[in-house]
Amino acid sequence: MKTVEKLPTETAREYALRAIKENIISLDLAPGTGISENEIASFLGVSRTPVRESIQELSKASIIEIYPQKGSYVSLIDSQYVEEAVFLRTVLDTAVIEEACDLATEADIQKIEDNVALQEFYLQNYATDKIYVLDNEFHRLIYVAARKETIHAMRSTILIHFDRLRSLSMMTVKDTKIVNDHRLMLDAIKNKDKETAKQLVEKHLNRYRIDEEAIRASHPEYFKVSENM
Amino acid sequence: MKTVEKLPTETAREYALRAIKENIISLDLAPGTGISENEIASFLGVSRTPVRESIQELSKASIIEIYPQKGSYVSLIDSQYVEEAVFLRTVLDTAVIEEACDLATEADIQKIEDNVALQEFYLQNYATDKIYVLDNEFHRLIYVAARKETIHAMRSTILIHFDRLRSLSMMTVKDTKIVNDHRLMLDAIKNKDKETAKQLVEKHLNRYRIDEEAIRASHPEYFKVSENM
DNA sequence: GGTACGGTACTGGTATACAAGTGGCTATGG
DNA sequence: CCATAGCCACTTGTATACCAGTACCGTACC
Numbered sequence: 001m002k003t004v005e006k007l008p009t010e011t012a013r014e015y016a017l018r019a020i021k022e023n024i025i026s027l028d029l030a031p032g033t034g035i036s037e038n039e040i041a042s043f044l045g046v047s048r049t050p051v052r053e054s055i056q057e058l059s060k061a062s063i064i065e066i067y068p069q070k071g072s073y074v075s076l077i078d079s080q081y082v083e084e085a086v087f088l089r090t091v092l093d094t095a096v097i098e099e100a101c102d103l104a105t106e107a108d109i110q111k112i113e114d115n116v117a118l119q120e121f122y123l124q125n126y127a128t129d130k131i132y133v134l135d136n137e138f139h140r141l142i143y144v145a146a147r148k149e150t151i152h153a154m155r156s157t158i159l160i161h162f163d164r165l166r167s168l169s170m171m172t173v174k175d176t177k178i179v180n181d182h183r184l185m186l187d188a189i190k191n192k193d194k195e196t197a198k199q200l201v202e203k204h205l206n207r208y209r210i211d212e213e214a215i216r217a218s219h220p221e222y223f224k225v226s227e228n229m
Numbered sequence: 230m231k232t233v234e235k236l237p238t239e240t241a242r243e244y245a246l247r248a249i250k251e252n253i254i255s256l257d258l259a260p261g262t263g264i265s266e267n268e269i270a271s272f273l274g275v276s277r278t279p280v281r282e283s284i285q286e287l288s289k290a291s292i293i294e295i296y297p298q299k300g301s302y303v304s305l306i307d308s309q310y311v312e313e314a315v316f317l318r319t320v321l322d323t324a325v326i327e328e329a330c331d332l333a334t335e336a337d338i339q340k341i342e343d344n345v346a347l348q349e350f351y352l353q354n355y356a357t358d359k360i361y362v363l364d365n366e367f368h369r370l371i372y373v374a375a376r377k378e379t380i381h382a383m384r385s386t387i388l389i390h391f392d393r394l395r396s397l398s399m400m401t402v403k404d405t406k407i408v409n410d411h412r413l414m415l416d417a418i419k420n421k422d423k424e425t426a427k428q429l430v431e432k433h434l435n436r437y438r439i440d441e442e443a444i445r446a447s448h449p450e451y452f453k454v455s456e457n458m
Numbered sequence: 459g460g461t462a463c464g465g466t467a468c469t470g471g472t473a474t475a476c477a478a479g480t481g482g483c484t485a486t487g488g
Numbered sequence: 489c490c491a492t493a494g495c496c497a498c499t500t501g502t503a504t505a506c507c508a509g510t511a512c513c514g515t516a517c518c
Contacts, residue, residue, distance in 0.1 A: 012502065013285075037470070047503040049278075052470085056242075056282055057289070062379055068470050069509045084379050087328070095320045150291055150313050154383045241472065266500070276473040281500085297500050298479040 001043060002028040013050035016040070020054050024063060024074055025163045031222040033074045035064070061157045076224035077165055079212065085162040090205055092155055093139070097197045099146035100189050108145035112186050115141060119179045128175045138182050145189070166208065168215055168222065173207045181207075230272060231257040242279035245269070249283050253292060253303055254392045260451040262303045264293070290386045305453040306394055308441065314391040315434075321384055322368070323430045326414065327423045328375035337374035341415050344370060348408045357404045367411050374418070395437065397444055397451070402436045410436075 004019035020040065023029040041051045055072060058064040062081055066072045075081075100108075115138050122130045136156075143152035181204045188197035216223045233248035249269065252258040270280045284301060287293040291310055295301045304310075329337075344367050351359045365385075372381035410433045417426035445452045 036468085038468090041503095048470095049502055049504090053282055053285055055470095057286065060286070060382065066470075069468095070511085071469055080376060081379060084377055087324075087377065088380055091320060091324045095316075099316070147309060148313055148316065150310060150387060151317055153289065154387065158379060158383065265498085267498090270473095277500095278472055278474090295500075296480095298498095299481085300499055 001040070002026065004044075006044075011050070012046040013053055016044055016046060016050045017054035017057065019044055020051075020058065021160065024058075025160060025167055027164055027167050029074050031074055031076045031164070035072050035074060037072070057157075058160075061160070063157075063160050077168075077222050078161070078224040079226065081158075081161040082165055082212065085159050086205075088155060088158055089162070090202075092151065093142075093205065094198050094201045096143055096146045096148050096151070097185065097189070097201050098194045099148065100142050101192045101194045101197055103147055104145040104189050108141070109186070109190060112138065112141045112145065112189070116179070116182050116186050119182060123175055123179050131175050131179065135178060135182075142185070142189075165210055165212065165215065168219065169210050177207065178204075230269070231255065233273075235273075240279070241275040242282055245273055245275060245279045246283035246286065248273055249280075249287065250389065253287075254389060254396060256393055256396050258303050260303055260305045260393070264301050264303060266301070286386075287389075290389070292386075292389050306397075306451050307390070307453040308455065310387075310390040311394055311441065314388050317384060317387055318391070319431075319434055321380065322371075322434065323427050325372055325375045325377050325380070326418070326426045326430050328377065329371050329418050330421045330423045330426055332376055333374040333418050337370070338415070338419060341367065341370045341374065341418070345408070345411050345415050348411060352404055352408050360404050360408065364407060364411075371414070371418075394439055394441065394444065397448065398439050406436065407433075 001023050004015075004022055006015045010018070020029070029035065035055075037048045037051050037055065040055075041048045044051065055064055055066070059066045059072075062075055062078075064072055065075050104112075115134055119131055119134050119138070122128060122134070140149075140152055143149055143155075181200060185197060185200050185204070188194075188200060230252050233244075233251055235244045239247070249258070258264065264284075266277045266281050266284065269284075270277045273280065284293055284295070288295045288301075291304055291307075293301055294304050333341075344363055348360055348363050348367070351357060351363070369378075369381055369385075372378055372384075410429060414426060414429050414433070417423075417429060
């Protein structure tokens with residue numbers, strides 16, 4: 001497990017949740033790893049309570065499996081859940097951007113504009129490591145503009161199943177293309193052009209198609225064995 | 230707060246979550262009510278720990294608002310969240326039933342068939358109080374058939390915002406119509422007829438249109454005052 | 459050598475103790 | 489009578505103690 005800095009503003013619970021999430025997505029807590037509430041608590045320098053609450057939450061989304069009195073494990077990558085994550089993102093993102101076309105205010109658009117401008121700036125200056133955070137923030141801002149922030153929170157939890165597979169794939173979509181997609185989406189929202197916006201989202205998501213079988217071949221121990229074989 | 234029987238199979242945490250949820254949906258814990266972890270814990274006969282974990286979970290979906298060191302409150306009915314719930318249900322249910330048309334196995338269909346048959350039986354015998362539970366189960370089985378069970382779990386949490394408004398409306402859609410809708414949906418899945426299935430879901434959801442303003446007029450104290458007025 | 463049994467050191471589930479902060483009530487002084 | 493200061497009873501947040509159940513390992517006995 002990798003160290004995560006505790007921000008002064010967050011509670012122990014928020015810190016623990018963030019630290020565990022980041023470690024799972026980055027695969028520093030690899031699929032199948034056994035985790036102990038006590039161990040993580042002492043590693044993070046907090047008590048079991050906040051750690052336990054975080055683990056409970058992740059287990060709700062099947063990111064962690066809890067076997068009472070036996071142990072807890074980071075879930076193996078399960079095609080079932082990855083598909084659910086991809087499905088949810090596809091269905092929601094397209095529906096939400098259409099809503100954003102209808103509902104976005106000037107202020108919403110300005111925030112997105114600032115975000116995209118920053119993406120373009122970092123792209124020009126080859127500081128592409130910053131783009132990952134801005135990317136997530138961009139998509140959140142779309143949900144905010146569509147007045148669907150609660151839905152976004154749920155989306156991001158289940159998306160962990162997909163995110164860690166993406167980490168594992170080490171597949172990198174050219175940042176140029178990502179940022180360009182974002183610029184075009186913003187334009188579509190400005191123009192209230194739902195049809196174009198929807199098509200852009202579909203095209204954007206298609207860039208992240210992952211060859212799961214190839215990864216399974218090189219890291220079979222990370223994957224759940226399907227029952228139907 | 231109304232008593233909820235503890236099932237012998239569930240943990241204290243599951244019991245607490247279920248009890249609190251049911252009380253919020255039934256409005257026995259009315260919107261705006263102040264709740265205390267200690268109070269609920271002693272009422273349910275468990276300690277603060279499982280109660281606290283449940284409240285934390287509900288606060289994630291904005292069902293409960295926590296003000297540290299001050300108190301926690303059942304959220305007032307907020308049009309914003311109700312709309313998010315309706316939006317989520319509409320978007321997901323239509324997309325999921327299409328998936329169910331593709332993916333449902335014989336076993337899945339048989340379970341739905343049994344459920345619908347039971348609905349029809351209770352309808353014939355005027356035991357319509359049983360239909361509410363079967364209704365929820367019916368929609369869950371559709372998600373199961375579409376291999377989207379995790380998504381269903383998230384759906385049901387956010388739907389609380391809508392469910393309690395429905396309780397408040399005391400609006401009753403004729404059970405005859407509901408059960409008939411379900412029968413037709415099942416047929417569409419059997420026939421793998423996505424288009425019909427989708428239209429049926431839309432029609433079905435339209436039956437639950439609620440006149441929020443009328444309810445707001447008769448119970449203004451349950452509603453959040455909009456900031457844009 | 460093999461097997462069965464028991465101790466031990468873990469697990470997560472629950473209960474309780476303590477900490478830090480808030481708000482209201484009361485008592486006291488003007 | 490009013491205002492203010494301080495105590496007290498509450499809140500949630502966190503840490504810790506205790507419980508029941510599990511797994512594993514070593515030992516003793518066959």
